[in-house]
Amino acid sequence: MQKPSEKPLLGIDIDGVISIFADGAGLQPGTEPTARAGGRFEYLLIDGIPHCISLAAGERIRRLEPHFELFWASGWEDRANDHLPNLIGVPELPHLELDGKPDDEEHWKLGPIAEYAGNRPLAWIDDNFDQTCFDWAARREAPTLLVPTEPEHGFEEAQAEVLLQWALKGFLRG
Ligand SMILES: [Mg+2]
DSSP states (O other): OOOGGGOOEEEEOOBTTTEETOTTTOOOTTOOOOGGGOSOEEEEEETTEEEEEEHHHHHHHHHHGGGSEEEEOSTTGGGHHHHHHHHHOOOOOOBOOOTTOOOTTSOTTHHHHHHHHTTSOEEEEESOOOHHHHHHHHHOSSOEEEEEOBTTTBSOHHHHHHHHHHHHTTTOOO
């Protein structure tokens, strides 16, 4: 385990990562988790929107927690801590403030993420990266790892393993 000051950051999106299928629109009627999504699911309404919460995603986050400094990188903002600690057993985490910073030129989370991360090593798991995210990651001097998910599968085991190995092996890829 790294010393706290040496831990990399891990930004965690929620819709499409923990809440599968959601991709911002909520669970669609009639959809069922795939076998690939794995594990157990909690179906519930959150603020009137149906969600399918992957408990396996929560287990993976808890497994990574000793090796990263976690934060929510999600439009849920502070509402993440209202719901997810009880649902998936993760601690309350810092969250990005994403309001009021729309920018057509780059991904809507990039500015706040860049500001939050400063020059620290950063991993970020999200189902909705665009090219501006990958370009930004390539330009960063600090080690940076973007981990895409597919919204219908959410946070899968292979992605947890990639993140763990990246943290344990000095941020080397592959
Ligand atoms: Mg998302």
